[in-house]
Amino acid sequence: MVELSEQKMHHVVVVGGGFGGLYAAKALGRAAVKVTLIDKRNFHLFQPLLYQVATGTLSPADISSPLRSILSQNKNTQVLLDEVVDIDPQQNKVILKAQELAYDTLIVATGVSHHYFGNDQWQPTAPGLKTVEDALEMRRRIFMAFEAAEKETDPEKRKAWLNFVIVGGGPTGVELAGAIAELARHTLKHDFRSIDTTEAKIILLEGLDRVLPPYAPELSAKAEASLLRLGVTVKTKTLVTNIEDHRITARQGETVEHIPTRTVLWAAGVKASAMGKALEQRAGATLDRVGRVRVEPDLSIPGYANIFVVGDLANFSHQGDKPLPGVAPVAMREGEYIARLIQARLKGADLPQFSYTDRGSLAVIGQNEAVVDLGFMKFSGAMAWLIWIFAHIYFLIEFDNKLIVMLQWGWNYFTSNRGARLITGEMSSMLTLDVDVKSDYSGSVSNKAPVEVN
């Protein structure tokens, strides 16, 4: 009897345990459906704080929660550690690495990864920041650069080790630049004997005419002023034309500049995950310029009322004059909407189309320096910083009791202490100065599998 009813139960397959997929699954926890959540990783990652892992303030576990434990009380839900490699929308099946899985409703929430604008050869030299491994790789490079500078006797080479170039002036780039500047100016100030870490140069390159381009212009101006106060060099209207092992070439108008550097961090572009391509090929979905799937007003794809795309992978252009931004709150609301829609339709009802209410944007630049755009109100400085802190603490403790970790983090932040600055991974090849630290990256996860499911 139980088996029969289970077989009859509507099966929702969710691909990806990021904000979109996880919030869809959570919202279906008490519904009369069977849910399978598939992710390549066994944890949900709170990506907005990933830059804090990269700069040594937080540990990966501080901003991650095991998917199984988040969903353990949802008895209708199974978590599957697997990867979707293809989809068969005619047969209502997804093809995983280890098996096939039939669905009644499919929710695709596989997100985006970095985009090098056709210059994928830059990836080993200029890593991006999407996964825990990316963050630990960035951390290793940042702290190894100071170590190498301490040992380097040639002043020119030492300078290159102390030049940190961040490509992309969006929230991630701004937050990285601010955090590295604070490292150099405060945290590491007394730790070295042969170098003065306050002489490190942090250079932020942005192609458009201001940092934080999605924000209002006055906030961009305030963010730039904060960065300058922290000692960050901000170059707007600047395009990267080449990245080599020991230097980066940038063009600002007609001026071409070569910046000697051993540390280039990529925070510039995103590219849709491979599931977008699969939906295009198998289900005739339309993709936008960066590979995101153009969705219907109910987040389904044309011709397939039971296939939905949520989160960063979705291009939702039915509200306002541009697609909804690829941020966590949009993904969460989309996931929850689909959960409600599925339940409504199973009862023969329907819902109005998806619509998103923007509650504001936040970016932190440094200690006591942040910008907040609530739409009806924009402000910056210490108050903005406090709002930013509390918003993130609130989200983090929502599904995992990380309150104490967050207190520790707040404390570290106030005191400029960075306990998590371990350099881990392959060490032996890095102890001689001549070896190229960057070549190591070719062995890391995100390089082998640039398209992330979660």
Place this chain on the structure above:
Amino acid sequence: MVELSEQKMHHVVVVGGGFGGLYAAKALGRAAVKVTLIDKRNFHLFQPLLYQVATGTLSPADISSPLRSILSQNKNTQVLLDEVVDIDPQQNKVILKAQELAYDTLIVATGVSHHYFGNDQWQPTAPGLKTVEDALEMRRRIFMAFEAAEKETDPEKRKAWLNFVIVGGGPTGVELAGAIAELARHTLKHDFRSIDTTEAKIILLEGLDRVLPPYAPELSAKAEASLLRLGVTVKTKTLVTNIEDHRITARQGETVEHIPTRTVLWAAGVKASAMGKALEQRAGATLDRVGRVRVEPDLSIPGYANIFVVGDLANFSHQGDKPLPGVAPVAMREGEYIARLIQARLKGADLPQFSYTDRGSLAVIGQNEAVVDLGFMKFSGAMAWLIWIFAHIYFLIEFDNKLIVMLQWGWNYFTSNRGARLITGEMSSMLTLDVDVKSDYSGSVSNKAPVEVN
């Protein structure tokens, strides 16, 4: 002027930032000497809690402190991220990967690594626990085993995934076995749908006739009883004769048993680091059976009054009927002794020979289960567990303000919550069941460089 006096200053070179080396360097922080601390890693690791990283309770950063920040206030001290590859005691020089360094006094504190009793081919299948990378590798294997079991449909293969074999019944083995048993019985209980994690079998193999052989027999008995209560199978007088990818072969007297398992954790033997060999070859030092350096009553090596060996690498046999054990308190006291001795001798004085006062041993078996041997008093259970907790918190906050982290950890421990159970590293090859999870290990740090400096 400054340069001249610096040149004249007595130069103490410390190799290794573990307990022995770090405590020597710390104690020399106000002395009229110049100190250089060399380590391959940029952090000191609190090894006694490494098994908690391996079992997903703590993050690496929770039990590590950057060497530079511990020593940043000691203006006479420089930290060097480098590796000593050889030593020239006639010229008073150590040879590093990147340079040579002259010393007046040399303190060698490079510790020990795993020992496979001549079966080094077992290492990729049965990783040991000495470094952060080791711990994350163990963590990955433990949690991947449950994931693989969840997906496995063949009952025999599933059973092999749920068999965890720990080789070695010393403190590390006992603590690992207890922690994995608690994971399976409590933490993960509600997280899976196809398997019952409480059916996992945790098997602890010990060659001698009881677990915790360095402790008093009554405590060994209590520890074994605690392990049994947690559901651990304890096999004493049992020798491992072979380790293959999918099974381990053990002999108990005349009985040979094959245990099918995909997870073998090595907690059995230690081997001295390569610096011991260098001291034997270059300075004629005598090594014991496992490669430790036999030291004089003042911890120097015969014929070289200015070369000292401290910590796990030293075989100090001038007190009691066996060498001092390789535990953190011994290393710390030895390091501090050398610091005092150097300062005394610079003033033309001397110190009596080194002697160690044992303040007791502790091992934790599980929540509320520990054994404590204070010499004059032995006890077990909840009280022992509390003592264990406070002793470790005390040590950890001594040089780094990890109080809040420790509170979080205590809380997790009480609530059986394990937030740090991220599976990180190379994932893509593990998502199909047939692939051998263990083969991945060949790429990890400790395999390439089994001898650790710190």
